[in-house]
Amino acid sequence: MNSIIQITDLQVIRGKKPICQVPTLEIQPNHKFGIVGTNGSGKTTLLRIIAGLEHDFQGTLHCSLPQNQIGFVHQRPYMFKGTVHENVCYGIRSMAASDRDALVQQMLESFKIQHLAHRSCQQLSGGEQRRVALARSLMRQPKLLLIDEPFADLDDEGIATTCTILGNLTQTTILISSPTTIHSALAINGEFVLDSNAF
């Protein structure tokens, strides 16, 4: 099967110090893949490189998808000024309003946050913002979804809901999470351990 991501000898150096090293990494389509590692091991940097948000690295990265088919959710997602509904439909604004509203409603229901639709995003808790950001990213149906710490700030119900949604996703998903959560809560196809002691 053709890999969707192929990385060889990737190294990121900031101020003469390596902050991320990946000898080889291949990710197959439709897989759920976890990136785990200690603080400062370069997990977020690796995710940002795959997303095309960082270009300053050595080695080779081959991604078979253009950036517009990749979804990315920050560790602390940015919420645009406005309501949850406005944020969730940000990526599909060119769609007819009636179709768009129906899709947004469906997405909010799947995340169990339909009651927040008309609430200002600035008034949401961290966990609620995280769920809105994930819903916003999924609205565009990306073929590759990159999520930085999707379970942080979530209560048990939030983790369960997010796991159910992530479990039902058919697209390739790469997520950063703690090993405990990633193994106990979500069925993943593989994981890559980044080690800060390696550099």
Place this chain on the structure above:
Amino acid sequence: MEFIWNGIVEALKLILAGDPQVLDAAWRSIWISTTAVALAAVVGITIGSLLARANFRGHTLLIILFRAGMGIPTVLIGLVGYALLSRQGPLGMLELLYTPVGIVLGEFALALPIIVSLTHAAIANLDPRVHETAIMLGASPWQRLKTYLGEARLAITLALLTAFARCFTELGIAMMIGGNIKSITRTLATATTLETARGNLSRAVAMSLVLLLMAIVMTTLISLLSVPRSQEKHG
């Protein structure tokens, strides 16, 4: 002090009675400043946004020039404007000297660096995740620009109010390019100067009170908008 107090009392009577000279100058000051700031907003917000997001040769120099332009004396703009619009000047054929349109052009030059610099600062200082989130959600360059302006709208509103306050109260441009012609180019600032020179203190104070009122309104608005709104969080 008595003559000042009498001047204030007479001024209030003139304002309450709707003195045509005061109202005429006030109305002209408002529409000239509003037009100048509106034109400068269209050009300035565009340039400020581009400077915040694009990087090209001479980029830093342009930013420095616009920032330096924020403190440019109005008499200098008036002098340059006079030289350009006078009959012997390169733009003399437009016949805009001693016209309200001429003052609008001068105040446009006054407002532009303020709006460019403050818009640039507002957008350049946006959280980097605004740009990244917009990119990853497939926003086109035009959608991204609208997003930046939306996220920085408070700071941009402050820029417009600041530019308006500066234009509304300026004297040098209105005097040198407008010429202080009664019922044509006379603004509150030039009328105040003239009435004071004539010894008509009550009318001069009345004009000044209107200027002061506008300055207070603008400053209050700017102050209110500058107060960071507490972000209510729970959970």
